[in-house]
Amino acid sequence: MSDKKASRKKKYNANKYVKKEYKTLLTGTSYVIAPEHIDYLETRFDSVNEKFLDNLKYALKNFDSISLSFRYTKSLKVTPLLVIYSIIDTYGKNKKINVILSQVSDMVNTAITSTGNFESAEHRFDILKRKEGLPVIQGNNAEVIQLQKKIIDTLVELYLDKTNEKFTDRRFEIGIAIQETLDNVGRHAYPNKEHHERLWWFWCGMIDGKLYIAIYDMGKGIPNTILNSSIDYMKLIEQNYKNYDLMKNKLIDVPLPTVSAHIRETISDEVLIRSAMSSEISTTTKEKHGKGSSRIKALIKNEKESFLLIFSCKGLYQYSLYDETNNQNGGEIAISLSNSLCGTLIQWSL
Template identity: 20%
Template structure:
């Protein structure tokens, strides 16, 4: 929602102004303040967010139009003291999502009624991060064409079963396209501009840290829980599109000693 409103306000600035009322729920109002939604809508902050607002105060937010892993790293370093030693894997995953958004997700304009202006068609991404109750939560969003649209164009030489997928309903096709994207490593051409695939960084970040990964794109969704053995999959196929891609990581925050013990156990196998 924030990404869509941000795009609308950037595109129509000077021609139209969005307005909103205040939520009846104070927690919701504080969340809107904390993540920057009220700032986008030029809405005055009425409430004070304190450390006692545990479900609100630790949310952090960033947005940009460049592939700049420093942007992701800066966001993560705000809560670095609460992160596991291996958090850099997650930063790499966020960086790969940025790269995909800038170089692939926006191959063409979105094609809606706002398209045609520089602000509407810019290759922007949004990231949210929070540490709460022993878990690091990171959510990445872009408003591009979606994985099911860009996947065939980026990985045509490795998707020989693409015709079979197009015979499914839109929701099921999108779901299967997402699952297929998580299986891909690097194209056979080994061309740098073709990307490294979601498996190498986006999926690996959750896998190596024993967390959960959820990917929503257009009408499909795929969730993988790596805290179970074997990993647990949960898929979804919907009738309406989110018109973009949302990637969510949930990573358990562990003490350094726990991580060292896990590494030693793995090495002794």
């Protein structure tokens, strides 16, 4: 009985530190405490993680100095770090950020330092220019051609085995997947913004012998951008409605904006993401851009730890070729998130 009580006392509670947070606000420094677990796959982007991002954004908007504490954080996946960096890069320019490392996990601290230790975007870019590593890099659509070449060249030099017989094919697949994803950001994620305002964040690194690549944008999100005038709406309806013929007849002469609104209300975000990744649905009338989903998925191999994750709005999509039970096709999984994540977050585990 006493052991259970002790374990409950140690459980992370964000409200436990409210008094300390407000006390530091009086001194002009905001104290932002990270959750115990920052892992959007396991937590399904729960309210604790959502509140942490909101607190961080508020602190950076309203204070010149913040203390960002991971003191009690036990697990921190690199992919959510791109979301954290995006908030810091957007709202934390010329702000003083004191990072407090974890007291309970060396892996958390490694994730923080390997991605750039929350230094400025300019400082992290200098690391890339010197080819000393690939921390989280901020880019935009205006400079995407030059920057993606530098990123891909550095990735190849640091992380790919040039003696491997599949090196050339792998380099090509990775390059195409990155280019396609960044191209999608430029064409879809920020429809009403100038090219230099269409921001994205990139990270790549090795974890336990596996190569991980992640890209994040703060745009509209796949569930919203898939519903444009050039999509095959009838194919989308056919894939996702049981009463396809009835729905087709109901909507066939209806204006596209009405069809789009109806689909947005009746199909969940995770299903819309899965549809966007289908090779049968093209979201552009330009033929050369109609096969982007297959290029993005082409990096995934029939291996246990090889998979693709896409988080967007309230949807999570996972793609794998490996099935642990019978080593056959692992297929796709579409899951609802607990809260809506701004933009789109993509991770390849290779």
